[in-house]
Amino acid sequence: MPWLAVDFKNAELRETLSQLFAVEGIPRLVMLSPEGVLNPNAKDDVLANENGFPWKQPSVKELVVPNVRKGDALVGEAAVSGKYVGLYFSAHWCGPCKLFTPQLIEVYKKLQEAGQPFEVVFCSLDNDEKEYKEYYGSMPWLSLGYQSPAVEKLKNILGFEGIPTLVLCNTELEPVTADGVNAVKTTGVEGFPWLPSTVKDLNVEPDDINARRCLVAFMDGDCCDDAKKDAVVETLNQIAEQIMSEVSIFYVREAGDVSSQIRGMIQQTECPLLCIVDIPENGGYYLAPSNEMTAENIVSFVTGVVNGTVERKQMVA
Numbered sequence: 001m002p003w004l005a006v007d008f009k010n011a012e013l014r015e016t017l018s019q020l021f022a023v024e025g026i027p028r029l030v031m032l033s034p035e036g037v038l039n040p041n042a043k044d045d046v047l048a049n050e051n052g053f054p055w056k057q058p059s060v061k062e063l064v065v066p067n068v069r070k071g072d073a074l075v076g077e078a079a080v081s082g083k084y085v086g087l088y089f090s091a092h093w094c095g096p097c098k099l100f101t102p103q104l105i106e107v108y109k110k111l112q113e114a115g116q117p118f119e120v121v122f123c124s125l126d127n128d129e130k131e132y133k134e135y136y137g138s139m140p141w142l143s144l145g146y147q148s149p150a151v152e153k154l155k156n157i158l159g160f161e162g163i164p165t166l167v168l169c170n171t172e173l174e175p176v177t178a179d180g181v182n183a184v185k186t187t188g189v190e191g192f193p194w195l196p197s198t199v200k201d202l203n204v205e206p207d208d209i210n211a212r213r214c215l216v217a218f219m220d221g222d223c224c225d226d227a228k229k230d231a232v233v234e235t236l237n238q239i240a241e242q243i244m245s246e247v248s249i250f251y252v253r254e255a256g257d258v259s260s261q262i263r264g265m266i267q268q269t270e271c272p273l274l275c276i277v278d279i280p281e282n283g284g285y286y287l288a289p290s291n292e293m294t295a296e297n298i299v300s301f302v303t304g305v306v307n308g309t310v311e312r313k314q315m316v317a
Contacts (some may be wrong), residue, residue, distance in 0.1 A: 019261075020279060022210055031055050036281040037066055038083040043158060048134065057157065060087075061173035063150040068121055068142050080144060080173060083117040084193040087154065087167040088141075091124065092131035097164040101139070104166070108141060108190045117171070124153045125163060167313055168194055198240040199233065199249045203256030208248035215247040216262065216301060218295055219254040221271030229253050232272075232293045239295045243302045247276060265315040274298065276305050283315035 005011055013187045017023075021040055023028050029046060031039040031054055034091055038058035039045060041211035064087070065077045088104065090097040101105055104120065111118045120141035126132040144150050158175060166180025167274055176195050177183070183194035196205075208214055217236065219229045233251050252259040262277060265267065266285045272295070287299040289310070304310040 013278070020210065020283070021073070028149055032282065034282075036278075044156065045140050058078065059173075060154065060175055062155070062170065063154055063157075064121060064144070064173060067144045067148055067150045069145055070142055074143075075142065082171055083119045084171060084195075085169040085173055086120045087123050087158075087169065088116070088120050088173075089123045089125060089151075089155065089160070089163050089165040089167070090135075091126045091163060092127055092135035093126070094127070094163050100164045100185070104184060105138075105140060107184055107192075111192060112140075114189075116192060123154060124148070125155075155175075170195065197237075198244050199236045199251065201257050202250040202252050202262070203254070206250070206258045209250070209258065209262070209277070210279050211248075212280060213247050213276060215243065215249050215274075215276050215298070216257065216259075217251045217298075218271055218273040218275070219261070220252045220259060223271045235293060235295050235298070239299055242299055247307050248258075255266075266313070267316060274301060275303070277315070279315075284312045285315055286310045286312060 006017070007301075008014075021028070021037075027043055029042045030037065031042040033054065040056050042055045042057070045057070045111055049055075064085075065082065067074075068201075069075055070079070082200060086104075089110060092098070096256065108118070120142040122136055122139055122141060123246075124132050124136065124143065124146060126146065126239055129146050136143055143270075160167070160178045160179060164181050165178055166184065167175050167178045168180040168183070169175050170193075179196070180194060183191055183288060187194065202209070204214060217232055219232060224232075229251075233253075236249055236251060243249065262308075265283070266277065268275065268287070270291065272291050272293060274291050274293055276286040278284040278286075284306065286305045287310075288297065290297050
């Protein structure tokens with residue numbers, strides 16, 4: 001090989017990197033840049049286009065908008081702009097899919113009648129074009145077409161297993177949750193737009209920790225009683241809308257596997273502790289000037305990190 005390598009004897013570093021990028025199988029190619037992670041799974045992109053350097057991972061929006069259609073006619077961005085979008089991965093041959101599809105159609109029609117900003121895009125996993133046309137013909141929404149390369153790419157990026165899967169996206173076509181099937185089944189029209197809580201327990205729902213910049217409020221020591229922890233979580237919920245475009249928001253009430261790993265990587269034991277971790281940005285992190293978890297301090301801290309006025313520190317392997 002003509003490139004650099006991690007010392008084989010450094011098993012700890014290899015294990016840390018594997019955990020950092022959630023490596024479950026090999027070969028795996030992660031493309032990095034000075035700004036962070038360009039593509040966490042670039043192997044297929046390199047094989048598909050060897051001249052596509054630097055093989056940056058496309059966004060969901062970049063994959064959906066050029067390919068979305070009604071019937072056979074491309075309809076473009078206007079069809080999904082400003083709407084909550086459900087990416088519906090399904091197939092004619094799938095029994096559970098054919099049971100859920102009528103439920104989704106009923107909910108979809110009620111939301112359309114109520115004038116709600118909701119659209120569904122069928123992401124077909126059919127293996128037979130006739131079956132695709134028959135199945136899609138029963139649906140009132142949009143599609144990415146039969147055997148669209150965009151569907152396979154979306155499936156790889158979103159990383160779910162099994163169908164039916166309904167990936168719910170916000171109005172910017174950014175995926176928020178892959179649990180749309182359960183959300184629609186359990187809450188129906190009343191639960192629209194079925195978006196999960198934006199403030200999460202890091203040890204219970206750490207899904208974004210490897211994917212984007214994350215605010216973490218550590219309250220896992222003797223410093224915080226239950227009343228104080230409740231108050232901090234309430235504060236985070238109150239300001240979530242102001243900062244959620246810049247950071248995912250987590251709290252830690254009790255020590256756990258994920259929170260302990262993050263504490264080890266930033267080498268901070270103080271409690272309470274307010275920090276921002278940015279694993280995709282080459283393992284950067286930031287410490288708040290004050291650990292007093294008021295709304296004003298938290299918003300000011302996030303703003304400072306975004307504006308570059310808070311010192312960036314480097315995680316350890």
